[in-house]
Amino acid sequence: MIARMMLAAVLLAGPAQAETVAIKAGRLIVDAAKPALGPSTVIVENGRIVAVQPIDRPIPAGVRVIDQSSRTVLPGLIDAHVHLTGQPDQPFWREATDSDEKAVAVGLYNARVTLKAGFTTVRDAGAPGIAGYAVRDAIRDGMFPGPRILAAGSALSIVGGHGDVSGFRPEVNAALSGSSVCTGAVECAAKVRRASQLGSDVIKITATGGVLSQQGRGLGQHFTDEEMKSIVDTAASLGLKVMAHAHGARGVEAAARAGVASIDHGTFADDAAVKVMAAKGSWYVPTLMALVGIEERLGKGVYTPVVEQKIRETLAVRGKALAAAVKAGVKIAYGTDSAVYAHGRNGEEGAEMVKYGGMTPRAVLVSATSGAAELLGVSSETGTIEPGKAADMIAVDGDPLTDARELAKVKWVMARGEVLE
Template identity: 45%
Template sequence: MAALTSAPALAQSPSSGGQASSDQTTFVQVGQLLAEPERGIVQRDKTLVIRGNQVVEIREGFVGEGRIVDLRDSFVLPGLIDSHVHLTSQQNPNGRLEEVTQSNAEQAFVGARYARRTLMAGFTTVADLGGSNESVFALRDAIRRGDVPGPRVIASGSAVSVHGGHGDINGYREDVMHILSPESVCSGVDDCMRAVRTQVRAGADIIKITATGGVLSNTAAGLAQQFSDEELGSIVAAGHRMGRQVTAHAHGADGINSFLRAGGDSIEHGTFLDDESIRLMRREGVWLVPTLLAGDFVARIASSPDNFFTPAQSAKALEVGPRMVDMARRAHEGGVRIAFGTDTGVSAHGDNAQEFALLVRAGLSPLEAIQAATAGAAQHLRITGEAGRIATGMPADLIAVSGDPLSDVTELERVRFVMKAGVIYRED
């Protein structure tokens, strides 16, 4: 598909440490270009001039000399953004055992494998929302330095969670749980402020909290609100004072609405949101990250003969999974802003783009689904100067597919070319 016509000595390659040579110019010739998805305009026969890690010009026609990438038969769009992943793990039958056998260093190496897989699937930016501080932040920083290939990572580290609730350690011996429980677990207003500040000190780019119970915590504690209103208020206020946006894992409507009234910035999942939730989200401009792929995955596992979930997990998976597409449909019809996010790590890394078809099933057009994974996600994560569009002065993050994803959004499951910050990582 993509023909690279240049001299053999190519400085830009994953093996070179992921750093584009600042004096090297690449001409990417593009047949169809969706440079700014928020505008929805497909341009034809363009050449992207890339110097170092930036787009420096978009020219009419097919031009260039020296290092030319031929994507004249392809559809090119910005690198995709997944607003909710867990790079350092993946659900599997041994998942509960891995929690107590893998070191933080091992998890970071596992994360390096999954980060590369995510990048090769066309996702050049992700938000990692939940994992051990040491492993997640080390992985983020290694990718940033160019030590390992992967998407740009915005990381929360450990979620701020209530003792015994979703995000805490559950279902093991008491002494094991005491050792593994993260510092970000808290109870009471003052302790919850401490947990937020501890996460910021550890290196969190964003604060993720678990406002309600969750499907995969091994406890029959339900899916409703777990923090008190006062605790939620203290968490949001502490995060904002420290210059961090605060996003909430939230299924039950009571937890969703309490978090929104506390001034929270975005909702992850949103399974049982109600009319009040939609009204509050519209009024405050809050983003919803629906994670439909996670719902689809857990429902399939829980109902299969090879189900490896515990009874508590299975019951919640069968309650939540089938509801999520309808939830996203109601939110979309209600005018809620939607950012693309998958909760990958629940489902398999590299399958992230399967979320697009589920969003379309929920009523989004293919263009709206693409906007959610580009300009919308960039706005949600406050990185509009770094990702979400192809424009002069922006990092050269772009992907290519053979067909037209505006006609068939599943084309994005078959990405064949990936460039991140001027470096070519995939070229089928």
Template identity: 55%
Template sequence: MKLLAKTMGAIAALAACIASPAAADTLIVEAGSVIMDADSQPSGPMAIVVIDGTIRDILPSDSPDLEVYAVEGSKVIDLSDKTVLPGLIDLHTHLSGDPSGEFWRAATTPPEYFTLIAAKNARITALAGFTTVRDLGSRTDQVTQMLRRATAEGMVAGPRIVTSARTIAIIGGHGDVNGFIEHVNDVLDSGFTCTGPVECAAKVRLASQYGADLIKITATGGVLSQQGRGLEAHFSDEEMRAIVETAETLGLKVAAHAHGARGIEAAARAGVHTIEHGTYLDEQAARVMRENGTTLVPTLMALKGVSEGLDTGTYTPVVEAKIRAVQPLMASLVSRARQFGVRVAFGTDAGVFPHGRNGEEFALMVAQGMSPREALASATTVAADVLGMGDTIGRIAPGFSADLIAVDGNPLADVTVLEDVDFVMVRGRVIE
């Protein structure tokens, strides 16, 4: 379309910005086709009007009504050879961490460095097409809370961030410091471990005080921690109920890392909102999840990523044994969840594998029986609903945040096109 040809020179200036300002901006995104949401078919050529970071209108590219938005200073972004769709949502990331089997680095790396890592990974994640992430466990007390603010203000290029900040764990369990001598453990202790319902409730209040958007607990053992005592339940039923009930009084949801079936069941019965990983999900645990409206976030890329490090000296023998133990279960996780009627939402555990590869999760989900449309919904409308943001993100519609990505081809026919994103806009700001 030739609309506003005189303004096309502004595109170069727009592309030169890491995160262009949205205030008082009018942007017109010319798309070859648009997928409004995961239930829609690709359209013909369309123009998406963005004003002050919010989608104002979506019109056919040849509509005369576009002239209303042809104001002085408006900019045109030419994506006329691309498919534009809603920005993607990853419900399980760790922006302040990069993959490593060197657990001892926790004792040698100052928190300032983790902040720089987080800023780097925020930009990489956005460029991969993920315009909103839920960060479930950071390396220092305030790194993701401050990154949340910096990305919201456009100071740092990155996605919208919803964060649990630090993880609440049992003493000596997954999420606590492991593998060091006693006085090193004491120095590294983040203060978010607990024993008993009263103390666990207090840790929820502490997380809220520190600015957490939700609570993350390690309800069972984990694969990458330096203890090999299995992957079943860590918290008692009373402790988990205290965590969930306290979180609810503060308006917070709870995400539970959980592998073992009985740990999944106990966490769902306690009222957690999402189960992360869910490796050993069985019919009994799935029934409790359905009854309590609990969503599974399967993180298939986590296993793919750590499996790439087997037999390379990356991980300790304790960790390698656990990776091998969960491999057969993760290969059927999504298909089991679907068979049992459990809702599945998109999450990857990025940070366990290199950030930026988040989009590879789609093909893994499709390989386990999801259609490309269902996989896309898991990372848009379903994930937005999990976050309680279904009226703001996950669709291209008037009044929604201008979170847009562009790809070659049709992801509803070939979901792997989402592994190579060509254009990203977060809150009306173009990420370069």
């Protein structure tokens, strides 16, 4: 009994980090919005940054040195829309066969893959049951390597809409739907409170139809204006933000008007929708890698005919909403929708944002560091390299401020002071 209690105490305390480490950088990007520094040294102690200094300043004796002097060191990347417990190429009927316990195992595996790609913080946008919370907590407690996770748990959806299980016999649909569907402002408020009780870090709603669900109901608005306002207000009363899966223009506009923190996907957002996003301060998380994933699988028997039709509709307008949002001054946060494509390719989103959204590589890097940190509410912990923050850093060979493709070529990763081997 005593031995088990001691083991539990160690696990809850997390990994020991008493060592002082000096990371030598050939170039150092402390803040993506500012010019890079020349050769520099970052001093890390107990998992946190304690100093940033010129590389020629002496390093105290006994400090372990990590030499990245041939590379650019920059803040760890942030992906504001992942699904760690999901996998691409998985047929929809697996929802009826795979256990939540397996989802935890899949999530832990994909968390390490994501961290290796340079993403030291992620917002998990939906997982079955409490699997997403379990993955988050196991990594937080030092039991497995992975990024810092803000977990949404199960997304709130309307009955029969995107996020509600469909495509099976009625009794199977009912068994799998869980408790995340709601109708009316009162019931939706109750579901937000329930999500808070379960441990959600953010409330996810499916404000519109979705591409990969087994319904041919279009991609327009699902929740009513009243329901969305109730969700946002209730979440705010609990100190939580709301992220909205939204494709259709009017659904995007309604969600932004209700006060959601972010519009994720936003595929068909028009000028009117973008104007409301800008006015209300809603962030835009474009998830262009999702389009890469579905395009790669189109016509290969992965998706049902009804889903393939929706895929073609979304591919026809790829990136147009992002370009409009950038032009209108909407705040952009990096997010990819991993699980629609293979985990670990998160860094490829940057090049897509440049190609289709007209963003500069610097703006992309801001969106993947300090910008996403602001949206997620973790700016005091990460997003820039400065004393007092967690030691979340990565290194690349090139210059991500001039070439966004470098985000897909991460060579070295440190998360909360621990180097991923």
